[in-house]
Amino acid sequence: MSTKWETVIGLEVHVELATETKVWCSCKNEFGAEPNTNVCPVCLALPGSLPVLNARALEYTIKAGLALNCKIQRRSKFDRKNYFYADLPSGYQISQFDLPLCYDGYVDITLKDGTTRRIRIQRIHLETDAGKLVHAGDDVAAADFSLVDFNRAGVPLIEIVTEPDLRSAEEAGLFLEKLRSILKYSGVSDVKMEEGSMRCDVNVSVRPAGSTEFGVRSELKNVNSFSAAVRGIEYEQKRHIRILEEGGQVEQETRSWRDAQGISVLLRSKEDAEDYRYFPEPDLPPVEVTTEEIERIRATLPELPDALMQRLMTEYGLSAYDASVIVAEREYAQWFLQAVELAGADQAKAVANWQINELYRVMNEKELGPDQIPLTPEQLVGMLKLMEKGTITGKIAKTVFDKMVETGKDAETIVKDEGLTQVADEGELLAIAREVVAANPKVFEDWKSGKQSAAQWFVGQIMKRTRGRANPQLALKLVTQALEEQAQK
Amino acid sequence: MSGMTHILSAARLNRLFLAGELSAVEIAESALSRIAKVEPQVGAFLHVAAEHVLDRAKKLDARRRAGDNEFGPLAGVPIAVKDNICTCGMETTCASRMLKGYVSPYDATVVERLRASGAMIIGKTNMDEFAMGSSGEASAFQTTRNPWDLERVPGGSSSGSAAAVAAGEVPLALGTDTGGSIRQPAAFTGVVGLKPTYGYVSRYGVVSFASSLDQVGPLGHDVEDVARLFEVIAGPDRRDATNAGRTPPELKFGGDPSLAGVRLGVPRELFGQGIDSGVKARVEEAIRQLEDLGATVEECSLPSTEYALSAYYVIALAEASSNLARYDGVRYGFRAAQTGGLTEMYSKTRGEGFGAEVKRRIMLGTYVLSSGHYDAYYRKAQQVRTLVVRDFERAFERFDALVTPTTPFTAWRIGEKIDDPMAMYLGDICTIPVNLAGLPAISVPCGFVDGLPVGMQLIGKHFADAQLLQMAWAYQKVTKHHESRPVLTEEGGR
Numbered sequence: 001m002s003t004k005w006e007t008v009i010g011l012e013v014h015v016e017l018a019t020e021t022k023v024w025c026s027c028k029n030e031f032g033a034e035p036n037t038n039v040c041p042v043c044l045a046l047p048g049s050l051p052v053l054n055a056r057a058l059e060y061t062i063k064a065g066l067a068l069n070c071k072i073q074r075r076s077k078f079d080r081k082n083y084f085y086a087d088l089p090s091g092y093q094i095s096q097f098d099l100p101l102c103y104d105g106y107v108d109i110t111l112k113d114g115t116t117r118r119i120r121i122q123r124i125h126l127e128t129d130a131g132k133l134v135h136a137g138d139d140v141a142a143a144d145f146s147l148v149d150f151n152r153a154g155v156p157l158i159e160i161v162t163e164p165d166l167r168s169a170e171e172a173g174l175f176l177e178k179l180r181s182i183l184k185y186s187g188v189s190d191v192k193m194e195e196g197s198m199r200c201d202v203n204v205s206v207r208p209a210g211s212t213e214f215g216v217r218s219e220l221k222n223v224n225s226f227s228a229a230v231r232g233i234e235y236e237q238k239r240h241i242r243i244l245e246e247g248g249q250v251e252q253e254t255r256s257w258r259d260a261q262g263i264s265v266l267l268r269s270k271e272d273a274e275d276y277r278y279f280p281e282p283d284l285p286p287v288e289v290t291t292e293e294i295e296r297i298r299a300t301l302p303e304l305p306d307a308l309m310q311r312l313m314t315e316y317g318l319s320a321y322d323a324s325v326i327v328a329e330r331e332y333a334q335w336f337l338q339a340v341e342l343a344g345a346d347q348a349k350a351v352a353n354w355q356i357n358e359l360y361r362v363m364n365e366k367e368l369g370p371d372q373i374p375l376t377p378e379q380l381v382g383m384l385k386l387m388e389k390g391t392i393t394g395k396i397a398k399t400v401f402d403k404m405v406e407t408g409k410d411a412e413t414i415v416k417d418e419g420l421t422q423v424a425d426e427g428e429l430l431a432i433a434r435e436v437v438a439a440n441p442k443v444f445e446d447w448k449s450g451k452q453s454a455a456q457w458f459v460g461q462i463m464k465r466t467r468g469r470a471n472p473q474l475a476l477k478l479v480t481q482a483l484e485e486q487a488q489k
Numbered sequence: 490m491s492g493m494t495h496i497l498s499a500a501r502l503n504r505l506f507l508a509g510e511l512s513a514v515e516i517a518e519s520a521l522s523r524i525a526k527v528e529p530q531v532g533a534f535l536h537v538a539a540e541h542v543l544d545r546a547k548k549l550d551a552r553r554r555a556g557d558n559e560f561g562p563l564a565g566v567p568i569a570v571k572d573n574i575c576t577c578g579m580e581t582t583c584a585s586r587m588l589k590g591y592v593s594p595y596d597a598t599v600v601e602r603l604r605a606s607g608a609m610i611i612g613k614t615n616m617d618e619f620a621m622g623s624s625g626e627a628s629a630f631q632t633t634r635n636p637w638d639l640e641r642v643p644g645g646s647s648s649g650s651a652a653a654v655a656a657g658e659v660p661l662a663l664g665t666d667t668g669g670s671i672r673q674p675a676a677f678t679g680v681v682g683l684k685p686t687y688g689y690v691s692r693y694g695v696v697s698f699a700s701s702l703d704q705v706g707p708l709g710h711d712v713e714d715v716a717r718l719f720e721v722i723a724g725p726d727r728r729d730a731t732n733a734g735r736t737p738p739e740l741k742f743g744g745d746p747s748l749a750g751v752r753l754g755v756p757r758e759l760f761g762q763g764i765d766s767g768v769k770a771r772v773e774e775a776i777r778q779l780e781d782l783g784a785t786v787e788e789c790s791l792p793s794t795e796y797a798l799s800a801y802y803v804i805a806l807a808e809a810s811s812n813l814a815r816y817d818g819v820r821y822g823f824r825a826a827q828t829g830g831l832t833e834m835y836s837k838t839r840g841e842g843f844g845a846e847v848k849r850r851i852m853l854g855t856y857v858l859s860s861g862h863y864d865a866y867y868r869k870a871q872q873v874r875t876l877v878v879r880d881f882e883r884a885f886e887r888f889d890a891l892v893t894p895t896t897p898f899t900a901w902r903i904g905e906k907i908d909d910p911m912a913m914y915l916g917d918i919c920t921i922p923v924n925l926a927g928l929p930a931i932s933v934p935c936g937f938v939d940g941l942p943v944g945m946q947l948i949g950k951h952f953a954d955a956q957l958l959q960m961a962w963a964y965q966k967v968t969k970h971h972e973s974r975p976v977l978t979e980e981g982g983r
Contacts, residue, residue: 041593041594041595044820045815045820046593046594046595046821047575047581047583047588047591047593047696047815048573048574048575048581048593048597048693048694048695048696048697049693049694050692050693050697050728050729050730050731051730052727052728052729052730053730080811082810082811082814082858084814084817084835085831086817086819086831089815089819089820090814090815091811091813091814091815091817092811092814148819148820275859275860277810277811277855277858277859277860277863278858279807279808279811279858279863279867282699282700282701282731282808283697283700283730283731284730284731285730285731
């Protein structure tokens with residue numbers, strides 16, 4: 001009989017803050033610059049240089065904390081974490097040890113079955129990013145030499161540590177998505193995994209279901225995407241269970257995730273754990289944060305995804321699903337709100353439908369990111385107005401939509417240029433209706449014998465003849481009229 | 490006259506330059522010739538920037554001839570800078586093999602301020618490697634000798650700065666003081682040395698030894714000169730987060746010296762056991778002179794002093810072990826040849842690049858921060874530091890300043906204590922508590938024992954550096970110790 005196992009997961013997520021300048025100096029904080037161009041004596045740790053805290057980095061850390069429901073430490077300080085590595089110019093990382101700026105927060109995630117789970121945030125602290133090593137070879141071991149780029153050295157980084165509250169790879173994935181979304185809404189980071197502005201370490205352990213004690217954990221490093229996190233957790237979970245079921249003991253160790261091979265390999269065991277010799281950073285005075293300061297920062301927080309989702313449902317009557325895919329990205333939500341602002345609240349559902357069904361489809365096809373929305377809210381609302389006025393039909397609207405995306409022109413111009421105006425002239429449509437009825441006696445007979453769908457078929461013919469420009473209700477009415485006339489003949 | 494500039498004060502040189510009686514070039518040449526003459530015996534400089542200083546002097550002269558009268562208070566004054574203070578265009582080696590040949594791409598704030606004041610930086614002075622030592626013997630390059638007795642040490646770690654002033658090579662020099670490194674060599678070489686309040690002078694560009702204790706300060710022949718240099722270097726600097734952002738008051742010296750109404754305390758813990766009887770006698774005489782000037786003097790107590798030395802070595806070395814981690818051979822400075830991997834490069838580079846004293850201190854500092862030892866050492870030391878601060882606060886409720894010997898004994902023979910680091914560490918007992926509390930203190934010459942200078946230390950309240958200088962000036966005014974100059978053998982023996 002096999003034991004039922006429960007997986008326990010905690011995450012340590014590193015997020016680069018999107019400040020203009022680095023955390024201890026005024027060098028630019030930018031991704032992708034020529035190597036070693038955004039550097040100065042301070043971020044290169046030249047002899048005699050000293051750090052000075054970038055007030056914006058402090059503000060963003062507190063802002064992230066408030067967005068994640070944390071308490072803010074009124075008197076905080078920085079500490080040195082000492083270790084040698086070629087990408088760390090000072091030989092220590094300025095971090096926070098026992099007084100992190102933010103603590104005791106949480107994030108609520110919604111599982112597939114609709115239930116909500118609260119994942120507690122233990123702490124968020126501000127620290128320094130290191131430089132980047134470029135190995136002249138496939139990896140460190142094979143390289144003859146390595147080059148160092150210090151552009152990233154001194155970029156402000158926050159480390160978000162969860163309590164061991166996650167119970168599955170799926171939950172971890174949902175948490176990371178939610179976290180990314182909240183941080184992006186807050187504007188403190190651009191949270192791009194591919195540019196390394198969000199990275200995570202995963203702690204996994206396994207215990208018999210129902211047990212209250214934690215199992216021995218392994219820490220997984222080099223997890224470079226959300227899907228890698230999910231795969232890594234699943235792998236570790238299986239590895240632990242296998243060891244335990246074979247009667248073995250899991251060792252506390254740090255492992256490296258090799259996503260391409262789908263395996264984790266031992267990095268160091270508990271005995272080899274580094275002693276970082278933390279001590280208070282003597283070059284920086286303690287940080288005092290006042291209530292006024294916290295409230296001022298809180299006031300700069302935008303509406304966050306959870307609250308916004310609620311509002312979209314209650315205020316605009318959107319379904320939970322529709323609301324969730326609109327708030328999933330800050331840019332999507334802003335786009336939606338702007339469109340509704342222009343179109344009026346009664347059009348909210350229409351806006352949502354177009355956004356979700358058409359806009360996302362186009363973006364998917366074109367592989368566009370949320371910061372590359374190919375249509376303005378003004379364009380969509382212009383099109384909706386033409387539909388409302390009856391100038392274009394719903395069918396034509398789809399054509400207009402695609403053309404707007406393609407050309408960037410507004411709906412009115414496209415409709416005018418392409419002659420897509422709806423045909424609502426009764427006389428003209430009736431003439432067409434009579435023609436098609438007369439030309440298709442077999443279908444007419446079907447109708448006569450009671451086949452209701454035959455009328456729809458004639459509407460389709462009218463649409464074909466008018467290239468979709470006919471008003472569909474009007475067309476049905478006139479088709480019915482023409483059919484009845486034909487029957488009386 | 491130009492051959493005699495080495496006996497003139499900075500104030501005097503500045504006046505003569507402004508009056509056009511001496512050109513900056515004449516002053517610089519005179520200083521250079523004095524250096525050329527005495528350096529072979531004293532060895533105060535690691536680097537003499539002859540070309541640089543003459544070029545600078547020419548520019549000053551050109552400005553003065555062109556009618557510029559916007560000169561700062563050190564215009565035309567040659568100044569030596571300790572080699573742990575960053576200077577563009579000159580090496581900054583900290584007297585370490587690790588930084589041999591290293592030229593900083595930027596000037597320390599104090600150096601910027603020196604240049605703006607019209608001072609002429611003439612070179613970089615020798616020191617104990619990374620400011621770790623009390624004799625100057627821990628330099629990787631040379632041993633500076635005490636101009637009063639060439640067989641003796643000049644003290645440390647600002648050995649070169651003190652010796653250069655004492656030997657008349659420059660009227661003023663910058664040193665740094667982490668546990669006495671300005672005051673102790675000032676006392677050993679018979680010059681005036683000020684350790685300003687922590688936070689008064691920017692540390693930006695000053696190579697860190699122990700960040701929470703380091704402070705830059707002036708050394709000179711008399712209090713006015715020292716005050717003049719202090720006023721130039723002190724003040725706000727946003728590049729140093731530990732800078733207090735305060736500007737010192739304008740200092741004026743003159744009139745009849747008086748200490749009427751000044752209350753002085755003499756901490757018994759720093760004036761008893763372990764103090765050489767000769768030193769004690771000189772300082773007692775000095776205290777009587779302070780009383781004659783109107784001061785009231787009373788004994789007081791700093792009960793935590795007994796633990797201050799231990800706490801200092803824990804804190805200073807912990808910080809140093811971390812501050813010196815950047816010397817790893819990756820980006821600048823020394824890198825050991827032919828190493829296999831990263832770890833080997835680190836250990837060989839640091840093993841070969843640092844001297845024995847520095848390595849000893851890095852190891853001790855690393856040890857006290859290690860997991861399992863932190864509470865017993867580092868945390869305990871910080872608690873002692875708090876007690877030391879409270880001792881001083883309590884004393885300053887009753888007194889305006891405290892008086893102690895700067896050092897328990899006079900300069901020792903070169904090599905005498907080199908194998909006994911504990912004995913050397915104990916010599917800093919009077920100066921170290923001051924750094925722990927971040928207070929200002931000045932060492933002024935107060936006589937001789939067997940031909941060797943003795944220093945008296947005055948300790949002041951936080952940011953009371955100006956008052957301290959006023960007291961020291963009053964004392965100096967009624968004594969002549971600071972006017973005594975060593976006679977170097979080249980000048981005809983003694």
